[in-house]
Amino acid sequence: MTNNKTINLEIDGRFFQADEGMTILEVARREGIEIPTLCQHDALEPVGACRLCLVEITHPNWKGWKGLVTSCLYPIEEGLQVTTNNPEIHTARKTLLDLLLARCPEATYIQKCAAEYGITATSFKKREEETTCILCGLCVRVCAAKGCNAIGATGRGITKGIAVPFRQPPPDCIGCASCAHICPTDTIKYTDTEDLRKIWGHKFKMVKCVSCGRPVMPEKQLEFEAAKAGLDAKYLTTCPQCSQDQTLATVQSSFQSKTVPGGSLEVAR
Amino acid sequence: MTKTCVDPKKARKILDRYPSGDGTSLIHALQDIQAEFGYVPCEAAELLCEHLSVPISKAFSAATFYKAFSLEPKGDVVIRVCTGTACHIRGAQTLVDELCSILNVAPGKTTKDLKFTLETVNCVGACAMAPVVSLNGEYHGNVQPGTMSKKIRGGK
Numbered sequence: 001m002t003n004n005k006t007i008n009l010e011i012d013g014r015f016f017q018a019d020e021g022m023t024i025l026e027v028a029r030r031e032g033i034e035i036p037t038l039c040q041h042d043a044l045e046p047v048g049a050c051r052l053c054l055v056e057i058t059h060p061n062w063k064g065w066k067g068l069v070t071s072c073l074y075p076i077e078e079g080l081q082v083t084t085n086n087p088e089i090h091t092a093r094k095t096l097l098d099l100l101l102a103r104c105p106e107a108t109y110i111q112k113c114a115a116e117y118g119i120t121a122t123s124f125k126k127r128e129e130e131t132t133c134i135l136c137g138l139c140v141r142v143c144a145a146k147g148c149n150a151i152g153a154t155g156r157g158i159t160k161g162i163a164v165p166f167r168q169p170p171p172d173c174i175g176c177a178s179c180a181h182i183c184p185t186d187t188i189k190y191t192d193t194e195d196l197r198k199i200w201g202h203k204f205k206m207v208k209c210v211s212c213g214r215p216v217m218p219e220k221q222l223e224f225e226a227a228k229a230g231l232d233a234k235y236l237t238t239c240p241q242c243s244q245d246q247t248l249a250t251v252q253s254s255f256q257s258k259t260v261p262g263g264s265l266e267v268a269r
Numbered sequence: 270m271t272k273t274c275v276d277p278k279k280a281r282k283i284l285d286r287y288p289s290g291d292g293t294s295l296i297h298a299l300q301d302i303q304a305e306f307g308y309v310p311c312e313a314a315e316l317l318c319e320h321l322s323v324p325i326s327k328a329f330s331a332a333t334f335y336k337a338f339s340l341e342p343k344g345d346v347v348i349r350v351c352t353g354t355a356c357h358i359r360g361a362q363t364l365v366d367e368l369c370s371i372l373n374v375a376p377g378k379t380t381k382d383l384k385f386t387l388e389t390v391n392c393v394g395a396c397a398m399a400p401v402v403s404l405n406g407e408y409h410g411n412v413q414p415g416t417m418s419k420k421i422r423g424g425k
Binding site: 140143148149150151152153154155156163164165166168170171172 | 311314324325326327328329330333334340
């Protein structure tokens with residue numbers, strides 16, 4: 001990382017330095033400049049599906065040419081001048097949200113985003129089949145990043161959707177529910193009970209925490225995670241809360257057993 | 270539901286043409302499966318994915334993305350009515366309506382007895398003989414309304 005070239009660029013009239021290879025969005029976020037996104041997640045490669053992160057770019061050498069690009073995908077370059085908000089960008093984002101609202105009128109998150117741009121009802125014709133899926137693809141990408149590839153996109157164009165292969169419970173699903181957690185519009189549903197997690201037509205048996213008895217994760221996920229990390233499964237059978245408590249107890253006891261200069265050390269829980 | 274049970278030997282024969290573990294052959298192999306079975310059966314896709322080390326979700330995405338693949342068994346006779354501009358002008362819609370009422374299926378669907386599949390296509394490149402209907406790839410030009418019933422029985 002240290003031998004990376006340093007790039008000078010300008011965002012909203014302020015000058016910044018950043019490593020070569022970073023995207024406009026990464027630099028902007030680092031500097032606390034807000035750019036709205038829907039399909040971006042720090043843990044995943046950007047794809048530029050939602051187009052909401054549009055910014056305007058230009059360069060002193062470009063003879064006045066400027067254009068709108070997706071900041072999540074655009075790599076920074078020397079002397080680049082970026083504008084993250086102006087009337088043109090605002091209009092473009094407003095149209096995008098208007099279209100998303102026509103597709104998913106019931107999606108509360110989209111309603112909220114659209115309201116920020118002054119849209120309370122779509123100006124386009126509403127989609128007839130109800131959906132809240134905005135096709136950002138986060139669920140598919142997180143599943144692939146996890147190494148499962150259980151779900152995927154189906155069809156194309158207006159019939160594109162997210163589905164399980166051959167409309168059957170996906171054989172590669174481990175029940176981790178990452179897809180449901182990452183979904184910005186809560187389209188993917190799952191239910192948890194003490195013993196079972198139901199997702200994508202599967203019923204996964206839950207593993208109970210060895211110390212408190214609360215459900216930790218599905219058995220299939222436990223096997224998967226243990227194999228992936230090369231760990232014994234028993235290392236993963238403690239719930240996050242218990243594991244935190246145990247670490248705390250270990251730290252406390254190690255402090256109590258040693259003489260700390262200046263008296264006893266209270267470890268706040 | 271499915272008429273043909275997938276013969277694993279037939280599927281295996283197709284798979285052997287492709288090096289195992291090479292995901293780039295996915296589309297080619299799917300095309301071969303489509304040609305062999307007339308559709309992409311779930312079982313064949315599963316065997317294929319295992320052979321090529323491709324997740325089944327990827328095969329499903331590809332198979333639903335391209336119109337060349339069908340996930341449902343097709344009829345013995347695939348009727349394709351051209352609805353391109355020339356055929357449309359010369360009454361392709363009348364032919365589609367006629368076939369719909371004869372076969373009692375909507376375009377894109379297959380009859381319950383798996384004898385006929387009715388499809389509409391955008392242009393078969395034979396505009397001079399519009400309207401065109403193809404029966405299992407055999408082109409019939411200047412088709413007159415009222416003759417469809419005879420044609421499809423003959424094409425069986």
